[in-house]
Amino acid sequence: MARKTKAEAALTRDRIVTCARQVFSREGVTNTSLETVAKEAGVTRGAVYWHFRDKADLFMAVRQQTGTLLRFDDFRTGDALERLEAGLQAALDRLRTDRQALETYEVMLWKCEYVGAFASVRQDLMSASSLFLTEVTEFYGEAVRMKLVSANLDPALAARETLCFYAGLLKLWLADENGVTVRAEVRQLITQHVAGRRLQKAV
Amino acid sequence: MARKTKAEAALTRDRIVTCARQVFSREGVTNTSLETVAKEAGVTRGAVYWHFRDKADLFMAVRQQTGTLLRFDDFRTGDALERLEAGLQAALDRLRTDRQALETYEVMLWKCEYVGAFASVRQDLMSASSLFLTEVTEFYGEAVRMKLVSANLDPALAARETLCFYAGLLKLWLADENGVTVRAEVRQLITQHVAGRRLQKAV
């Protein structure tokens, strides 16, 4: 086979990752054979095994390609609660508009078994959760200091509640293709979740 | 092979389901072979195929064996918010004390790919979510009528938020084996989630 240039090879690798994501989201991670991914990408398993050690390695590449949904540090305006809400809204917006992100999270939340080599990914997700807690606890701490919320709100506990809300929202949003449970009203849901903490709720 | 009595056969079936649950939770649904399940149960694949059509069918039996976690109608005392909280607390209590329930939900939330024959299970879960919404909307509706919560709380929306919270809580609780994110404080978390809606929060 004619050797490809470095740039071409990078494109090939990227195509493999992209196709892997699509096949994973259609057939589930465990059920997809690397043969299927290769065919979809217009290469043979040889190419896949040259770029990735095994399916787990490929899966990591899929995750890395889309990166993380939630990035609070993109939002620097408004009070703590507004920035928190903006971050959450942006995450769900991305799911709505970015097909790649949607597929990746569909795979991670519904089409993957966290066993064997994938058990470590679950640990990753839990580490991400801890990070989420740290950041959101900060937000609520600031909210307390600024008297945006009740003085006896426990920031750490509130952050944990928000974490649960967010985790469940992501999972349900993905499964709710017809919009019967949460998809139709995500925006309101998020708004309400953080507004619910604010002092003097209307009336 | 000596034919078993009907009662014995029922026991065999039950053993197969029990072992399936354990193996599923160890190795993931897709990765477990019916051979492994059979061996664990002290039978051959013949027995498994006699009692169940295929792995998906066996999976349904696993789900049915442990039943549903959440049953609000067990709680009839207290106001609407108290009954709601009691239901949620009981669900998490069951996870804590009932190993079978824990394994089953571990499988459903972390060790299963909802693809092919299992896609229908995801629909089931969403149907269950709709049911949850109906019941919890009722609770919040009653809470509004009884002036337990703000008059302009939207029961349907609040129920959706609670659904997300509960879904995320279940998933995170299962993964949080070290109690760093939510497991250590589930009780407080649930209490806070519903208490947060109540009018006149302390101070």
Add this chain to the structure above:
DNA sequence: AGATTTACATACAGACATGTATGTAAATCT
């Protein structure tokens, strides 16, 4: 320009899982 990698394709070997077909002795039915 020659030597060396690189980026794959091809080929090979083995493991494993699935579904079905068939056998069978004892329960259960009539």
Add this chain to the structure above:
DNA sequence: AGATTTACATACATGTCTGTATGTAAATCT
């Protein structure tokens, strides 16, 4: 009591997937 199921075990036939080894022509290096 005989006929018929039942509750499995055993055997078979087949497909599929994995990982690795090997080949190769062109990039890239020196």
